[in-house]
Amino acid sequence: MRIDTIPVDSGPEAGKIPAHVWRTAAVVVFGAIMGMLDTSLINLGLHTIAADLNTSLASIQWVASGYLLALGVSLTVCGWLARRVGVGRLWLGALAAFTIASGLCALAGTANWLVALRILQGLAAGVMIPAGQTLLGQAAGPQRMGRVMGVVGIAVVGAPALGPTIGGVMLAHWNWQWLFLINIPLGLIGFALGLRYLPLGPGIPMRRLDIAGVVLGGGGVSAVVYGLSEIGERGAVTAVSVWLPVLAGAAALAGFIVRGLHSTRPLLDICMFTNRVFAAANTASFFAGAAMFGVMVLLPLYFQVLHGYGLIGTGVALIPFGAGGVLTLPIGGRLTDRFGGGLVATVGNLAVAITVLPLVFLPADAAPTLIQVLLFAAGVGTALAGLPLVSAAYAAVRPEQLPDATAFVNILQRVGGAVGVAAVAVILSRAANSAADPIDGYHLSFAVLAALSVVAALASTLLRGRQRG
Structure with a gap:
């Protein structure tokens, strides 16, 4: 059962990388840059954002934490969504949602609104990143996976490496809203190229989304990541806000694994x-x-x-x-x-x-x-x-x-x-x-x-x- 795939060449020419693979990689790289650069820039600007919105640094930390928690939830449903709507369509939709949320973040007038919009960004990123990797994997095939991922990885490594320099220059000359607005031109270019070059075939009929699986899997991943991130705030592993989410998340993930092993159609194939x-x-x-x-x-x-x-x-x-x-x-x-x-x-x-x-x-x-x-x-x-x-x-x-x-x-x-x-x-x-x-x-x-x-x-x-x- 194949879903929204690009034909992979075989035979004596399998070692060569056709033009359609590089076109797919060129499109997907826009999403990779946006996801990696965004995290680097926003973490750098938290102090500035807190001062401008007249809120505490502890409150504004949820701009980063909310993003991570939402990303953990959507990672568990991206496989189901990819099959349901098609990988290319899913990537385009996630890119559009991420771009729109970026623009709205720049318009946020309060910390609460900014946190809510960052959660939307995280939900979109948690779908966009694996969907893009799925597109690359299906286009490249196993024989060419390393070379294609290696070239696309330049953006993944380069974006966070340059993020502090770019963010520092932006914060020195402009206001913090530009940390979000920078995503808009990238998103528009990526969306236009995606419409032209990505496979946009329909998905396949799927049974209803396993809500219990989403709660256990997505909630478990988010709770573990949140608890571990709280260590940075508390400086110790003994704080309740650290060990309680980690234990609860681990228990939820254990339930997710058990459910997946005993389900005929699990949310994610544990096997x-x-x-x-x-x-x-x-x-x-x-x-x-x-x-x-x-x-x-x-x-x-x-x-x-x-x-x-x-x-x-x-x-x-x-x-x-x-x-x-x-x-x-x-x-x-x-x-x-x-x-x-x-x-x-x-x-x-x-x-x-x-x-x-x-x-x-x-x-x-x-x-x-x-x-x-x-x-x-x-x-x-x-x-x-x-x-x-x-x-x-x-x-x-x-x-x-x-x-x-x-x-x-x-x-x-x-x-x-x-x-x-x-x-x-x-x-x-x-x-x-x-x-x-x-x-x-x-x-x-x-x-x-x-x-x-x-x-x-x-x-x-x-x-x-x-x-x-």
Whole structure:
């Protein structure tokens, strides 16, 4: 049963990438840029938004938290929606909703309205991101997955890397509304190109949406992510607002799994994890995501808090990290298609660990040139660490399974990322409340992230063995 797919070439020309695949990738990249850049920009502007709307920083944090919670809910229903309306139509609808919500966010006059509109943005993003990946996977096919994902990944890595610089310049010269308005031209261009180049065939008849599954799955993911994000606010895991949502979310997810295993038509096909390659790729991706998101949160703090850089200065200091990833991704994609995602991801995750480890020992006054070289190398490793795992997971399933596969990959990456960010938050918070040297917290954080990368490398080695078997 195929849904809204682009024919995949086979035979002797299967190694070549036809023009229609690149057209699909060019369209989908607009959604990827919007999703990644938006998160980076809004997190940067929270203080400014709180001051302008005359509200507390604790209240305005829901602009970020509400987005994440809504994204967790919609990730669980995107597979059902993709089958119901067609993947291309779903992506266009989600892009339109995200763009409209962005414009409305810029018009919000109160914090409550802004939070509500950010929830709408999160619902749209939770559908748009996996739908775009499904389109890419169905167009590219398993033989070309790495190369296509590698090129599209340039936008995914480049957008958050440039986000602090772009956001700093915008906040220095314009008001915060432009952080949202920047999405409008991107959305309009993406929508026009999508109408022209994406497959917009109808979906297939589906039975009614499993509401109980949405509550258990979506609610469980959102509760876990929320509880972990609260660690950053509370600085400890013992707060009720931390452990209660995590426990409740874990219980809901357990119920979701049990329901899925005993249902003839589950909301998401849990049985996909009996595919050993898919399961191994997702396991490795969880730990790689924890390390990657942790690094992306820690590095700006490293320059802003420890070294006293401003917003623009921090963005400039982070450019080598993004540049390393952007330059390496196309190469990593080719290597993935040739040698398999397991081998490439093993090398990439080990490279991240090796390049992050020196930051565990460097003093606060370390030579800036040395730090920049390490950041560039870490960016290279990051490009080889995560995307090959995603490509391997998608290449391991049938085309009709891709809507569910993209949902699972994104869910596990988000939860893994929340774990990595929570670990950094706890360490830095405890270091700030102690009499120790401020740099000690950063040293320990880098050590934990290096350890997570080593675990991801070990899991990637398992994936390599299963791909070869």
